[in-house]
Amino acid sequence: MKEYLELVNYVLENGELKKNRTGTDTLSCFAYFYRINLAEGYPLLTTKKIFFNSMLYELFWYLSGDEHIKGLREHTKIWDAWADEEGRLETAYGRFxxxxxxxxxxxxxxxxxxxxxxxxxxxxGLVFDQIQYIIDTLKEIKVNPETPNLRRMIVTAWHPGNAAESKLPPCHYTFCLNVTGNKLNCHLTQRSADIALG
Incomplete structure (x- = not known):
């Protein structure tokens, strides 16, 4: 939580006011970085009400690979504005x-x-399952810590051809996993973060 509050403070003090496509001005900072040690607890915000179950359903939806929000709508409506008439989200994280x-x-x-x-x-068409690749690589690392794929565990939701024209390109578009000292580490990169939402 401390890291999040430091980010909010940094943006409030250093952010540049910018216009954006939604018509709502934003305070913007580029390339802010912070670390969270999950061994110290889950970084759930305490400055606002968080619907933990909605967050879980959204994560399960990502992992399912579904690009339709129909099943997700029962638990959260956050994606409704970005989906088409049939409920399809062109940049669904799980799809990629x-x-x-x-x-x-x-x-x-x-x-x-x-x-x-x-x-x-x-x-x-042909598709590559990045999550299954990560799962299989982690299993391989458990058996053989010297596996050559140790530094190749990267998942991306960014497709340049899609992102160039989509209503909402992925915000947290890539993450990289690494096992060091028998601990799983994750480096998440975002192109945009609505920090007021958390």
């Missing part, structure tokens, strides 16, 4: 986490993790 599009024939000179590539039921 679980079904990141890959070229049909690959690219010359590149290797692809075929174990995690499948044919997508919705689009018919």
């Amino acid at each position: 986490w679980r079904r990141y599009p890959v070229p049909e024939n690959g690219l010359p000179g590149e290797n692809w993790g075929k174990k995690w590539i499948s044919r997508d039921d919705a689009s018919g």
Whole structure:
């Protein structure tokens, strides 16, 4: 919580007032960084009411790979404004986490993790399951701490072609995992953060 309050204070003191596409001016700072040690507890905000179950359902929705918000609407309506008429969210995090599009024939000179590539039921194209790759790599690390994939555990929700035109490109667009001293570490990168929301 202390780290979050320091971020809020930093933005209030150093933020630059900017116009944005929503018509609501923002205070903006670039590339702020802070650490949270989860061994010391979960960093749940105490400055406002947090609906923990809604947060969990949203995380489960991400992990499911679903791009439709119909099942999520029972627990939170935060995504309603960004979905299309059918309830589809074009930049759903889970969609790219679980079904990141890959070229049909690959690219010359590149290797692809075929174990995690499948044919997508919705689009018919080939997709890469980044979350399953992470799970399998973590299992491999547990058996062999010297596994060569130790520094390749990166998940991205950013697709440049999609983000260039979408209503709401992913905010927390990538995270990198690392196991050091038998502890799992995560480095999360965001392009934008509505810090008033937490």
